[in-house]
Amino acid sequence: MFQNSMKQRMNWEDFYGPNLGYALELYDQYTQDPNSIDPDLKDMFDELGAPPSDIKEASGTKEKGRVTADLIQKIASAVRLAEDIRTYGHLNASVNPLRKDGKKSELFPLSDYGLTEEEIKAIPASVICKDAPKNITNGLEAIQYLRNTYKRTISFEFDHVHDFKEREWLTRKIESGELFKKNSAEKLSAVLERLTEVEGFEQFLHRTFVGQKRFSIEGLDALVPVLDDIIAQSVKSGTTSVNIGMAHRGRLNVLAHVLGKPYEIIFSEFQHAPNKDLVPSEGSIGISYGWTGDVKYHLGANR
Known part of the structure; x- marks a missing residue:
């Protein structure tokens, strides 16, 4: 993953989920002994510099910066939750204007993913939804934003699109809010x-x-x-x-x-x-x- 990514200029925001935890753990090893890691990784960290405070704080590292296995699992669960919303969120969409009575049961409860609101709130919004508007500041807000985005009266289903660039374009258009600009x-x-x-x-x-x-x-x-x-x-x-x-x-x-x-x-x-x-x-x-x-x-x- 790192070798492919290093072919282009990287930022800490490019790492998601378990990859972010792994990168932070390697960076901690790099700060203690730069020569103890692969030379290509050393060059990458030389260029990246220290991770931003919001990413480091939200990563749940211990005092010495070590990423716990439990924290990596929490981040992975949050990322899986976000992907499930993208894949199945249309099933909770409000596409029937005649059905006014009763509420649908909310899909994707945090408890099903072993998460609490506090745990997911500690994760940066960019890890869960990198294209979210700037007013989305943490992981909990990002998850709620995704839920609302995919359960509107217009929803989206594009899990069958296998071309990476096409999927990235669709995701950016939908989750940036660009498609929902108010018309004059x-x-x-x-x-x-x-x-x-x-x-x-x-x-x-x-x-x-x-x-x-x-x-x-x-x-x-x-x-x-x-x-x-x-x-x-x-x-x-x-x-x-x-x-x-x-x-x-x-x-x-x-x-x-x-x-x-x-x-x-x-x-x-x-x-x-x-x-x-x-x-x-x-x-x-x-x-x-x-x-x-x-x-x-x-x-x-x-x-």
Whole structure:
């Protein structure tokens, strides 16, 4: 671990959990006799210098700086608790707006990890959640912050992501609070207007073309403003072309509002068809002109 890490400039904050305890123990050995440890480790400690007081105090070292096995176990348990929250926290999320009665049992009680509030409070917040906002000052606050982050009305599950850089990016975005910045009144008004357009379009199709297959966006209305933002941010970052391989659900709404396909063109694909009785039935290889099958959904748009 140390040899790989020394290829880049390190800080004491880069050590977590048991690694932190082990590093502090080696540093104590280094202060007593620098030549008693591996030369590469000696060079690292020469560069690192003494650990910050908050890390050293929270490490639970004895008077001579020795890290106890019990303390290492406590730090390891705290780190495991944090990882369990990241992995399973979505199971405690408030994703059902209709369930107002009763409270969910709180997941991840400290007692299950052999920890007390005082013990976990003594651990630096950076050991448990390095991306937490600056107002999070100790391990107990960091754990509560993680619990609240992953049990919101929007939660996250990305344990299946095995690329280290991707996981690190997701973790930083989620736990830094960057994703939860408050939007301006103008932004909220624009989103509401967009959602109103989406809903009005769906309602018109439902009333006007009764019984025709259209794969409504209902239940996924937020897709349109989400795509608006994704495309806008991509363009700001230099993207010059966006290709959407669209699913059926919500396709017409995305064509109308994201790609700007005129309403009249979309409506004409429902109306301009010969006598329905003469058109081949769904599933045949005949041309349906929009009345049967889902041919109209395959007619895309280029903006």
